[in-house]
Amino acid sequence: MPKSRTxxxxxxxxxxxxxxxxxxxxxxxxxxxxxxxxxxxxxMARSDSKKLEDLRSSLGGKK
Structure with a gap:
């Protein structure tokens, strides 16, 4: 039998x-x-690159 602990x-x-x-x-x-x-x-990085792409396309630049 295990001894009891205090x-x-x-x-x-x-x-x-x-x-x-x-x-x-x-x-x-x-x-x-x-x-x-x-x-x-x-x-956030994806969001920033997406904003950059949108800006480029709105300025008539290539994607």
Whole structure:
């Protein structure tokens, strides 16, 4: 039979597990934010190039 742990030991164990989980969540959030920023930058670049094409065509230039 496993020996029983004191409330302090249980709390310490729970705290360590929570810390590990929080670290994993933080890493995931960082990865998602990074991906989001890359998508936003790509969309902005596309938007800028589209505006440039529209400007060129409105000025009679070639695409």
């Amino acid at each position: 409330p302090r030991q249980l709390l310490t164990s729970i705290g360590k597990k929570l810390d590990r989980a929080a670290t994993a969540v933080e890493a995931e959030v960082r990865a998602l934010m990074s991906r989001r920023n890359k998508i936003i930058k790509a969309a």
